[in-house]
Amino acid sequence: MQLISRIQQALEHQMALTDRPDAPPRLMRALRHAVFPGGARIRPQLCLAVAAACGEDAPELSDAVAVAIELLHCASLVHDDMPCFDDADARRGLPSVHRQYGEPLALLAGDALIVMAYQSLARVGARHPTRLAGLLQTLCDGVGAPSGIVAGQAWECESHVTLGQYQRAKTGALFVASTRAGALAAGADPTPWQALGEHLGEAYQVADDIRDVMLSADVLGKPAGQDLQHGRPSAAASMGIDGAVAHFRALMDAAVISIPDCPSRTGLQHIVRLESERLIPSDTSDKRLAIGADTAVRVMPLVA
Amino acid sequence: MQLISRIQQALEHQMALTDRPDAPPRLMRALRHAVFPGGARIRPQLCLAVAAACGEDAPELSDAVAVAIELLHCASLVHDDMPCFDDADARRGLPSVHRQYGEPLALLAGDALIVMAYQSLARVGARHPTRLAGLLQTLCDGVGAPSGIVAGQAWECESHVTLGQYQRAKTGALFVASTRAGALAAGADPTPWQALGEHLGEAYQVADDIRDVMLSADVLGKPAGQDLQHGRPSAAASMGIDGAVAHFRALMDAAVISIPDCPSRTGLQHIVRLESERLIPSDTSDKRLAIGADTAVRVMPLVA
Numbered sequence: 137m138q139l140i141s142r143i144q145q146a147l148e149h150q151m152a153l154t155d156r157p158d159a160p161p162r163l164m165r166a167l168r169h170a171v172f173p174g175g176a177r178i179r180p181q182l183c184l185a186v187a188a189a190c191g192e193d194a195p196e197l198s199d200a201v202a203v204a205i206e207l208l209h210c211a212s213l214v215h216d217d218m219p220c221f222d223d224a225d226a227r228r229g230l231p232s233v234h235r236q237y238g239e240p241l242a243l244l245a246g247d248a249l250i251v252m253a254y255q256s257l258a259r260v261g262a263r264h265p266t267r268l269a270g271l272l273q274t275l276c277d278g279v280g281a282p283s284g285i286v287a288g289q290a291w292e293c294e295s296h297v298t299l300g301q302y303q304r305a306k307t308g309a310l311f312v313a314s315t316r317a318g319a320l321a322a323g324a325d326p327t328p329w330q331a332l333g334e335h336l337g338e339a340y341q342v343a344d345d346i347r348d349v350m351l352s353a354d355v356l357g358k359p360a361g362q363d364l365q366h367g368r369p370s371a372a373a374s375m376g377i378d379g380a381v382a383h384f385r386a387l388m389d390a391a392v393i394s395i396p397d398c399p400s401r402t403g404l405q406h407i408v409r410l411e412s413e414r415l416i417p418s419d420t421s422d423k424r425l426a427i428g429a430d431t432a433v434r435v436m437p438l439v440a
Numbered sequence: 441m442q443l444i445s446r447i448q449q450a451l452e453h454q455m456a457l458t459d460r461p462d463a464p465p466r467l468m469r470a471l472r473h474a475v476f477p478g479g480a481r482i483r484p485q486l487c488l489a490v491a492a493a494c495g496e497d498a499p500e501l502s503d504a505v506a507v508a509i510e511l512l513h514c515a516s517l518v519h520d521d522m523p524c525f526d527d528a529d530a531r532r533g534l535p536s537v538h539r540q541y542g543e544p545l546a547l548l549a550g551d552a553l554i555v556m557a558y559q560s561l562a563r564v565g566a567r568h569p570t571r572l573a574g575l576l577q578t579l580c581d582g583v584g585a586p587s588g589i590v591a592g593q594a595w596e597c598e599s600h601v602t603l604g605q606y607q608r609a610k611t612g613a614l615f616v617a618s619t620r621a622g623a624l625a626a627g628a629d630p631t632p633w634q635a636l637g638e639h640l641g642e643a644y645q646v647a648d649d650i651r652d653v654m655l656s657a658d659v660l661g662k663p664a665g666q667d668l669q670h671g672r673p674s675a676a677a678s679m680g681i682d683g684a685v686a687h688f689r690a691l692m693d694a695a696v697i698s699i700p701d702c703p704s705r706t707g708l709q710h711i712v713r714l715e716s717e718r719l720i721p722s723d724t725s726d727k728r729l730a731i732g733a734d735t736a737v738r739v740m741p742l743v744a
Contacts, residue, residue: 158605159586163594167585215551220543239524243547244594247519250554251584258580262573269566272576276562280555281471282463290467290548301462 143180146199147171147206150256154248166237166245167252170214171207175228179314180206182336185407186318186329189398194267198321200260201271204253205314208279211249212310214242216289222362229357250279270320278313285310292368299369303341304334311337331394336408339387342371343415346380349373381416388412447484450503451475451510454560458552470541470549471556474518475511479532483618484510486640489711490622490633493702498571502625504564505575508557509618512583515553516614518546520593526666533661554583574624582617589614596672603673607645608638615641632700639695640712646675646688647719653681685720692716 151171155164180202187198217224217232218239224232234242253275261268281287288306291297312333316326345363349372353360363370371380392405455475459468484506491502521528521536522543528536538546557579565572585591592610595601616637620630649667653676657664667674675684696709 154585156586160591160594160598160601162597163585163591211551215547218547220547238597241594241597243519243522243524244590244597247515247550247554248585248590248594250551251580251588251590254558254576255580255584258573258576261576265569265573268572268576269562269569272558272562272565272572276555276559280559281458281467281552282460284555286548286552286555287464287467290464290545290552293466293542293545293548294464297464 139181139184140177142184142199143177143202143206144174146203147174150200150203150207150252150259153259154252154255162237162241163244163248166233166241167248169230169236170210170233170245170249173228174206174210177206178340179209179310182311182333183314183318183321185400185404186315186332187322189396189400189404190319190322190324190329192322194264194321194323196260197264197267197271198318200256201275201317201321203256204275205278205310205317207249207253207256208275208285209310211246211253212279212285212289214249215246217358218242221289221292222359222366224359224362226353227358253279267320267323270326271317274313274317274320274326278310278317283309284313292366297369299371299374300338302369303338303371307341307344308334308337311340328396332391335387335391335394339384339391339412340415342380342384342387345370345372346377346384346416349377384416385412443485443488444481446488446503447481447506447510448478450507451478454504454507454511454556454563457563458556458559466541466545467548467552470537470545471552473534473540474514474537474549474553477532478510478514481510482644483513483614486615486637487618487622487625489704489708490619490636491626493700493704493708494623494626494628494633496626498568498625498627500564501568501571501575502622504560505579505621505625507560508579509582509614509621511553511557511560512579512589513614515550515557516583516589516593518553519550521662522546525593525596526663526670528663528666530657531662557583571624571627574630575621578617578621578624578630582614582621587613588617596670601673603675603678604642606673607642607675611645611648612638612641615644635698636695639691639698643688643691643695643716644719646684646691649674649676650681650684650688650720652676688720689716 151168154167183202183205184198192198213227214233216222217227218234225235226232233245237245257268257271257275278284279286283305285306288302288309291302291305312330315329315333319326319329347356348360348363348370351360363373371383375383388408392408395401395404455472458471487506487509488502496502517531518537520526521531522538529539530536537549561572561575561579582588583590587609589610592606592613595606595609616634619633619637623630623633651660652664652667652674655664667677675687679687692712696712699705699708
């Protein structure tokens with residue numbers, strides 16, 4: 137089964153467990169809206185790919201962790217889109233959650249998704265007691281204060297922040313959690329996988345900065361030009377487009393090199409190179425990236 | 441040491457672990473503002489009291505769980521106070537978090553507090569692997585969808601909800617989590633402690649409804665008359681003051697009776713009776729409760 141199908145099934149399963157007759161029905165609809173159909177599911181794919189590379193022996197645990205990571209990502213998108221931040225009308229080509237269900241349910245949906253991430257882990261955790269604490273810690277590191285994605289977003293409220301500090305927290309932290317958690321779910325040492333998460337995380341944020349400047353809202357499925365509008369640190373703004381593209385390539389090269397020795401090293405390296413080309417195609421001479429929104433669901437086509 | 445002092449120390453310890461030099465400083469100030477000086481800390485006191493009654497053998501685990509429960513409660517207060525819900529200017533006699541730090545940081549502070557609750561559990565969880573999954577599940581049940589406090593708040597966005605359903609989720613669920621988690625932290629069966637959490641949770645919500653109608657903002661430390669203003673289900677509105685007070689007494693009586701056989705049963709029962717009198721004094725003939733805001737920090741004076 138392709139990783140993305142496996143993730144989709146696991147997300148559906150977790151959502152169905154929550155969507156009980158005694159749950160508030162509009163909240164449940166808001167939760168589904170926030171999670172499905174979803175974007176590229178890059179982070180959970182990365183988590184599962186690392187678990188497989190580490191000799192995955194507990195697929196139900198990797199699934200639960202991958203689900204948790206995607207739910208935490210979805211939660212951050214719901215809250216980031218709200219009027220007090222981006223005030224974004226659209227996400228993934230659909231109305232943002234607060235546009236569809238109102239601010240109160242968007243706020244609660246984000247909260248519920250954070251908790252649902254931990255529910256996913258709790259559900260299978262009892263069967264893997266020696267791996268649970270490390271996984272719990274890793275998820276928390278990726279999303280909370282002092283240096284997870286919540287902290288990354290909070291840096292936007294500070295008067296002084298470096299680009300690297302901001303990007304490491306806002307995007308990098310959950311990528312690091314994804315690679316580390318993949319290893320931990322397989323009972324492996326997470327340390328050798330840290331650098332892959334760091335490089336990919338920074339590269340994705342740089343790519344996002346470039347795409348925010350170069351692509352239209354139509355292609356992005358969300359408003360364009362947000363970084364400039366909100367005065368946020370941006371690689372495209374601070375390095376220029378060419379500088380940012382070169383930085384992106386260097387980060388993806390570093391990601392390729394960082395992949396630890398394992399039977400699937402060559403395959404993983406190939407996927408990272410494909411992903412690099414998908415995000416920022418080599419031919420950007422016309423300053424318009426030739427990417428359709430539909431490609432968002434075709435990335436990292438690993439077969440498990 | 442009194443339970444409340446122990447909780448205060450444990451909260452300070454968890455906050456200090458998060459408040460690192462690389463954390464966004466304004467977010468950290470907002471987090472401290474949301475947690476300190478704090479209210480009555482009823483839920484974590486309940487958790488520790490049950491742990492003690494169950495023969496507590498891992499105080500660092502009970503502390504971590506009690507901290508987690510209080511942080512989840514604080515998170516819900518921060519988000520509930522925001523403009524899209526209560527739009528409350530004050531909480532515990534101080535400006536609400538969004539009034540002091542703005543909406544973006546209030547939103548993020550709530551998110552970070554939810555995650556910090558799990559960080560607290562993760563920190564000591566590795567030393568208690570066989571208790572961790574149950575504790576994690578219990579915390580999630582108390583706060584998330586389908587029936588935790590997030591769901592309770594979401595019922596306010598539905599057109600049909602029963603008072604009991606609303607109260608069980610909005611307040612009862614975290615009280616149930618508090619008693620169950622106290623037992624689990626001590627390695628005991630949580631089932632016998634479920635009813636105490638249910639009865640106390642519903643009683644506190646009824647008391648809150650009564651106080652919202654009868655007390656001034658000055659005494660409450662937060663705006664009064666909120667239930668009526670926001671059209672929320674309220675025991676005081678649906679049963680009248682006298683009916684609500686009688687219901688409150690019945691619930692506290694049921695809580696007293698429900699306490700399982702244990703060496704500290706009589707002491708716990710005495711505390712519940714004192715707490716009943718503190719919340720809603722027997723002499724309410726002038727329809728004004730003779731409670732000062734300062735009593736909020738003197739409840740459940742258990743000595744550990």
